[in-house]
Amino acid sequence: MQDRKPRPRVLLTKSFIDSHDRAIETIALALRDAAMEVVLIDYEQPEDVVNVALQEDVDVIGVSFMSGGQVEATQKIVAELERRDVGDLPLVVGGIIRPFDEPPLIEAGVKSIFRGGAPLSEVVSTFENLSQSYRGIP
Numbered sequence: 001m002q003d004r005k006p007r008p009r010v011l012l013t014k015s016f017i018d019s020h021d022r023a024i025e026t027i028a029l030a031l032r033d034a035a036m037e038v039v040l041i042d043y044e045q046p047e048d049v050v051n052v053a054l055q056e057d058v059d060v061i062g063v064s065f066m067s068g069g070q071v072e073a074t075q076k077i078v079a080e081l082e083r084r085d086v087g088d089l090p091l092v093v094g095g096i097i098r099p100f101d102e103p104p105l106i107e108a109g110v111k112s113i114f115r116g117g118a119p120l121s122e123v124v125s126t127f128e129n130l131s132q133s134y135r136g137i138p
Contacts, residue, residue, distance in 0.1 A: 008036040008131030011058040013049050014095075015073070016042035020066035023095065023116065027062065030120045031127055046076035050084055058089070059131035065095040071104045078108045090130040094118070 012028050014021065028038045039056045043049050053061050063074065074093060081087050093105060094114035102113055112126050131137075 005132075005137055006135065008060065008128060009039070009056060009058045010036050010060050010062060010127055010131070011039045011041070011049070011053045011056060012062045012064070013041045013043050013052070014064040015067070015069070016044050018042075018064075018067045020064075020095075023066070024062075024064040026120070027064075027094070027123055030124055034124045034128065036127065036131070046073050047080045049077050050080040050086070053081075053089060054084065054086065059134045060090045060092060060127050062092045062094065062127070065093060065097065068096070070095070070097060071101050071108070074105055074110060075108050088134065090134055092126065092130070094123075 010031055012024055014024050024040065028040050031038050039052065039058065041052055049061060049063065063077065070093060074091070077091065081089055090111045091109060092112045092114070093110050095116065097113055097115055105113060111130055114123055
C-alpha cells in the first residue's frame with residue numbers, strides 16, 4: 001500500500017545580492033533527495049519571499065543569510081506573512097548567524113536556526129516535521 005501523505009513543499013531563498021549559494025544548493029538537494037518538492041529562488045525584497053511562498057503553496061520557508069542583514073530581513077518577511085494572514089507558515093533561517101542575532105530571530109517567530117556545519121539529517125528532519133505540523137499531518 002502506497003503512502004498517501006503529500007510531499008512537503010519547501011521554499012528556499014537567499015538575497016539576490018548574496019553570491020554565496022553552495023550551502024543553500026546543498027540543502028535543496030538534501031531536501032529533494034528526502035522526497036520534498038523544493039522551490040529555490042533569489043529575492044530582491046523580503047516581500048518577494050512571501051509572494052512566491054503563497055504562489056507555490058509551500059509548507060516551510062528557509063532563508064539563507066551569508067552576508068548579514070538577517071534580523072531586519074527576517075522581521076520584514078514575518079511582518080509580510082502576518083499581513084497576508086499566513087503568520088503560521090514556518091520560517092527557518094540559516095547561514096552566518098551571529099549568536100547575538102539568535103534572540104531577535106526567535107522573537108520574530110523563526111522556528112529553527114541552522115549555522116554552517118549543521119548536519120543535513122537534522123535540517124531534513126526539521127523541514128519534514130515543520131511541514132507535517134503546518135499541514136496538520138500526524
